[in-house]
Amino acid sequence: MSGELYVSNIQRMSxxxxxxxxxxxxxxxxxxxxxxxxxxxxxxxENQLWFDESRCVGSNERCIFIxxxxxxxxxxxxxxxxxxxxxxxxxxxxxxxxxxxxDVGKLEQxxxxxxxxxxxxxxxxxxxxxxxxxxxxxxxxxxxxxRSGVDICFESAMFVPERLVRIAxxxxxxxxxxxxxxxxxxxxxxxxxxxxxxxxxxxxVASSGVPFIVRIPLIRPYxxxxxxxxxxxxxxxxxCVPYVEIFSCHNLGDxxxxxxxxxxxxxxxxxxxxLQALAERFASxxxxxxxxxxx
Amino acid sequence: MDLLLLMKNSRLNQYRRCLKKYRQKDIRMSxxxxxxxxxxxxxxxxxxxxxxxxxxxxxxxxxxxxEKAKLNTELSYGFLxxxxxxxxxxxxxxxxxxxxxxYSRVIDGSICxxxxxxxxxxxxxxxxxxxxxxxxxxxxxxxxTQLENDKKLNECEKRAAIGRLKSMKESEAQTLEDAxxxxxxxxxxxxxxxxxxxxxxxxxxxxxxxxLTDTSGQSLSHFLEILHRYxxxxxxxxxxxxxxxxxxxxxxxxxxxxxxxxxYVIMECLKKLKLPDPKILLxxxxxxxxxxxxxxxxxxxEGTGSPLLSNDDVVIPALKEFGYLDSDxxxxxxxxxxxxxxxxxxxxxxNLTGVEFGQVLVSMIDDGRFKECKTFxxxxxxxxxxxxxxxKSILSHLDxxxxxxxxxxxxxxxxxxxxxxxxxxxxxxxxxxxILSAGIxxxxxxxxxxxxxxxxxxxxxxxxxxxxLHKNYEGASExxxxxxxxxxxxxxxxDEAIDLTVRIMDETQKRISSYRNRFGGRVKFxxxxxxxxxxxxxxxxxxxxxxxxDPFATHISRSDNxxxxxxxxxxxxxxxxxxxxxxxxxxxxxQSSLVKEEKDxxxxxxxxxxxxxxxxxxxxxxxxxxLVDAKAHPDRYPNLIVRVxxxxxYFRDVPEEYQDVLIRRAKECEGI
Numbered sequence: 001m002s003g004e005l006y007v008s009n010i011q012r013m014s015x016x017x018x019x020x021x022x023x024x025x026x027x028x029x030x031x032x033x034x035x036x037x038x039x040x041x042x043x044x045x046e047n048q049l050w051f052d053e054s055r056c057v058g059s060n061e062r063c064i065f066i067x068x069x070x071x072x073x074x075x076x077x078x079x080x081x082x083x084x085x086x087x088x089x090x091x092x093x094x095x096x097x098x099x100x101x102x103d104v105g106k107l108e109q110x111x112x113x114x115x116x117x118x119x120x121x122x123x124x125x126x127x128x129x130x131x132x133x134x135x136x137x138x139x140x141x142x143x144x145x146x147r148s149g150v151d152i153c154f155e156s157a158m159f160v161p162e163r164l165v166r167i168a169x170x171x172x173x174x175x176x177x178x179x180x181x182x183x184x185x186x187x188x189x190x191x192x193x194x195x196x197x198x199x200x201x202x203x204x205v206a207s208s209g210v211p212f213i214v215r216i217p218l219i220r221p222y223x224x225x226x227x228x229x230x231x232x233x234x235x236x237x238x239x240c241v242p243y244v245e246i247f248s249c250h251n252l253g254d255x256x257x258x259x260x261x262x263x264x265x266x267x268x269x270x271x272x273x274x275l276q277a278l279a280e281r282f283a284s285x286x287x288x289x290x291x292x293x294x295x
Numbered sequence: 296m297d298l299l300l301l302m303k304n305s306r307l308n309q310y311r312r313c314l315k316k317y318r319q320k321d322i323r324m325s326x327x328x329x330x331x332x333x334x335x336x337x338x339x340x341x342x343x344x345x346x347x348x349x350x351x352x353x354x355x356x357x358x359x360x361x362e363k364a365k366l367n368t369e370l371s372y373g374f375l376x377x378x379x380x381x382x383x384x385x386x387x388x389x390x391x392x393x394x395x396x397x398y399s400r401v402i403d404g405s406i407c408x409x410x411x412x413x414x415x416x417x418x419x420x421x422x423x424x425x426x427x428x429x430x431x432x433x434x435x436x437x438x439x440t441q442l443e444n445d446k447k448l449n450e451c452e453k454r455a456a457i458g459r460l461k462s463m464k465e466s467e468a469q470t471l472e473d474a475x476x477x478x479x480x481x482x483x484x485x486x487x488x489x490x491x492x493x494x495x496x497x498x499x500x501x502x503x504x505x506x507l508t509d510t511s512g513q514s515l516s517h518f519l520e521i522l523h524r525y526x527x528x529x530x531x532x533x534x535x536x537x538x539x540x541x542x543x544x545x546x547x548x549x550x551x552x553x554x555x556x557x558x559y560v561i562m563e564c565l566k567k568l569k570l571p572d573p574k575i576l577l578x579x580x581x582x583x584x585x586x587x588x589x590x591x592x593x594x595x596x597e598g599t600g601s602p603l604l605s606n607d608d609v610v611i612p613a614l615k616e617f618g619y620l621d622s623d624x625x626x627x628x629x630x631x632x633x634x635x636x637x638x639x640x641x642x643x644x645x646n647l648t649g650v651e652f653g654q655v656l657v658s659m660i661d662d663g664r665f666k667e668c669k670t671f672x673x674x675x676x677x678x679x680x681x682x683x684x685x686x687k688s689i690l691s692h693l694d695x696x697x698x699x700x701x702x703x704x705x706x707x708x709x710x711x712x713x714x715x716x717x718x719x720x721x722x723x724x725x726x727x728x729x730i731l732s733a734g735i736x737x738x739x740x741x742x743x744x745x746x747x748x749x750x751x752x753x754x755x756x757x758x759x760x761x762x763x764l765h766k767n768y769e770g771a772s773e774x775x776x777x778x779x780x781x782x783x784x785x786x787x788x789x790d791e792a793i794d795l796t797v798r799i800m801d802e803t804q805k806r807i808s809s810y811r812n813r814f815g816g817r818v819k820f821x822x823x824x825x826x827x828x829x830x831x832x833x834x835x836x837x838x839x840x841x842x843x844x845d846p847f848a849t850h851i852s853r854s855d856n857x858x859x860x861x862x863x864x865x866x867x868x869x870x871x872x873x874x875x876x877x878x879x880x881x882x883x884x885x886q887s888s889l890v891k892e893e894k895d896x897x898x899x900x901x902x903x904x905x906x907x908x909x910x911x912x913x914x915x916x917x918x919x920x921x922l923v924d925a926k927a928h929p930d931r932y933p934n935l936i937v938r939v940x941x942x943x944x945y946f947r948d949v950p951e952e953y954q955d956v957l958i959r960r961a962k963e964c965e966g967i
Contacts, residue, residue, distance in 0.1 A: 012860045012861060015889065020899055021900060055776075113788060114860055114864075119903060
């Protein structure tokens with residue numbers, strides 16, 4: 001498996017994950033399990049099957065294309081671990097593995113197709129899941145991109161061992177760091193993460209000199225509550241965070257949860273007015289704040 | 296028979312309806328004997344080439360038009376522009392049009408100089424030119440006399456206008472306003488004499504020698520507004536299809552990019568005017584200034600569909616390979632929409648008919664041998680055999696076209712004078728034809744589906760496929776969905792789709808490469824066409840999930856919500872050299888969030904796409920909800936402009952089937 005990566009998506013012409021036009025590579029596997037996650041397919045490290053009911057053309061529980069693939073079977077198999085050669089060859093791509101295995105060379109070839117578009121600061125962003133979990137296998141690609149002068153960014157939650165962060169810092173021109181729940185108990189309960197690890201990594205990033213932007217998903221009642229906001233402000237002060245991006249999640253991953261056979265957690269949206277008010281509050285600390293509008 | 300038609304309004308409307316029907320049918324190349332018999336009955340008559348008698352009739356007709364056309368001497372912003380829509384010549388044969396007149400001849404020269412030039416040559420064309428110049432001078436005098444006698448006009452304005460008009464006789468233009476009046480004058484003559492889709496050429500280059508003053512912007516703005524007059528009369532098949540295209544910018548022979556203040560000012564003026572017509576084609580290159588491309592990006596963001604971008608880095612080499620001299624290839628303009636040609640010296644009738652790639656596919660499926668194919672290569676062989684037959688019938692159709700003489704073009708085409716031949720008889724330096732095409736994406740996707748689902752995955756056999764298509768997917772919606780859902784077809788980054796498209800283009804090129812028309816000219820084709828709706832209407836179901844009568848994809852475009860990078864990469868991988876250079880437009884739908892909120896990134900996107908090597912590109916920036924609402928309540932959106940095939944038009948004027956295509960594509964683009 002060495003040098004092979006599970007990639008769930010390659011988004012071409014991404015506009016929100018760094019400067020210029022970017023190619024964003026979504027890597028599978030995460031160290032957290034945020035209840036509001038918009039990319040639940042990237043939580044598990046193992047590859048899974050997902051079933052898109054809207055694509056399935058089977059009738060009377062039978063598939064007209066694949067013998068033995070009834071809709072019931074397909075439904076049952078969603079979310080199951082996808083083994084090697086264990087893919088039902090659904091021509092409609094209704095049942096398919098979440099991620100595709102790439103060796104580093106092939107991934108480089110694939111993303112290099114967009115090279116023309118990486119002008120004026122554009123480049124490649126690695127996201128996920130938690131992209132740093134696969135960074136050791138990713139390193140030859142980072143090395144190669146870096147040699148060719150390609151701008152590299154990471155979007156990370158920073159709940160990973162310190163050594164992985166240090167590898168990322170070797171190559172990154174910029175980091176997007178999520179800031180979620182900073183109360184140790186709640187962080188562990190809701191996200192499964194150790195805040196100490198997060199704060200230590202923030203310390204490393206802040207002292208590295210690599211520019212970073214803090215991204216805050218605002219979800220009531222998890223991240224959007226007064227106590228957590230105060231903790232965030234303190235942390236941002238401590239690490240001298242210059243740039244902050246905030247956004248409301250809008251249950252973006254609902255369809256994906258259904259495809260994985262998982263139940264999504266309904267989160268209450270933060271209103272536009274609340275977003276603006278918080279933006280002003282964060283900005284009053286001398287930070288540049290941007291409100292992202294995700295569609 | 297005297298051929299002049301002086302019509303009352305009711306008859307004129309009837310005539311225009313017939314004319315539109317005629318043209319509509321004419322672009323739907325079909326080779327049906329009935330239509331050809333109707334439209335080109337004279338095609339079977341051997342043309343007579345003896346000069347005096349032959350040209351006499353046409354000249355007389357033009358003289359009478361110029362004598363009889365009523366003049367409206369009301370000055371618009373000090374300029375005169377008058378077309379009598381009720382007095383146009385009747386033509387028996389196909390009329391030369393769809394080419395820009397080279398206005399440098401009248402801006403940088405005078406009628407007198409031209410007369411002297413003609414006198415130096417003694418042949419039938421020079422004789423005829425002298426007669427025509429006399430008629431034009433008389434027409435000019437009539438205008439000036441009528442202006443003199445018009446007491447309602449502002450005296451100062453009147454004097455200036457008469458001065459500008461009279462100066463045309465003796466001297467070259469001295470000011471920008473002189474040049475504008477000359478363009479308007481000659482432009483009105485071309486429209487008046489029955490030529491249509493009259494392009495305006497490289498205006499920034501034409502105006503280059505006139506210093507830009509404080510009032511130049513205003514003069515140009517007025518000029519563009521005036522050209523927008525007679526919008527209905529000038530429109531061809533659909534309102535907006537006037538062919539009034541302005542070419543700006545462009546790479547020269549030495550590789551440097553030509554741009555001047557006029558390039559910016561003209562684009563700024565049109566951006567402010569928010570009119571669908573005239574429209575701009577901006578020649579782009581990796582050498583062009585960022586500032587100009589940024590202005591183009593801002594203009595695209597306005598959502599009027601203008602400018603269309605034409606990539607000199609790809610187009611010029613392709614034109615050279617086709618046979619244009621370096622200087623002419625670098626000075627290229629286009630026909631009414633996008634078909635490249637050399638300005639001022641070519642016959643280049645570039646929109647004569649179309650290769651129906653989709654229809655060829657249906658004829659392959661209808662062939663009894665289709666079901667017997669054992670491999671995908673057998674299927675492809677049969678497709679190419681059918682394509683061969685189709686192209687042969689197109690080429691024989693081209694041979695049957697009889698042209699109406701065109702003394703006005705002949706007058707200013709230097710080679711016509713030297714050869715003593717009318718432009719319609721091979722007098723021009725270049726005498727090539729051009730054809731368009733429709734349905735390439737359906738053909739490619741259908742063939743890929745046959746390869747995958749019939750021969751590789753064996754989900755159905757050819758017999759079953761024929762049955763499904765003949766029943767128009769009735770009772771087989773699963774297969775329709777199966778065929779539609781593929782994301783690695785035409786317009787994607789898939790090498791398989793690119794290779795097949797390149798192969799079909801190559802095979803088409805091979806089949807037309809040996810063709811020579813009766814003037815020795817060649818023919819080129821391209822992957823753009825206004826026929827994506829009309830051709831689709833008469834084509835049965837195809838194996839890409841398209842039902843009988845549904846439109847084909849617009850030019851080079853994707854039907855799903857793919858990345859705008861992917862379609863550009865696809866277009867950059869195709870080969871356009873030689874006979875494939877007759878316009879290849881990538882038609883991109885963009886979300887307004889990209890072009891309006893991310894301007895720097897949009898600029899990067901355009902720059903990178905130029906480097907990726909698209910041939911030409913146009914953009915629609917539309918909102919699905921707005922289009923749906925505009926269709927239901929046209930009165931609420933009187934000024935909503937959209938890009939249709941190669942022109943912009945008011946959405947309310949666009950036929951329903953074209954509205955529906957735009958609505959569907961906007962929906963897909965927004966991922967709704």
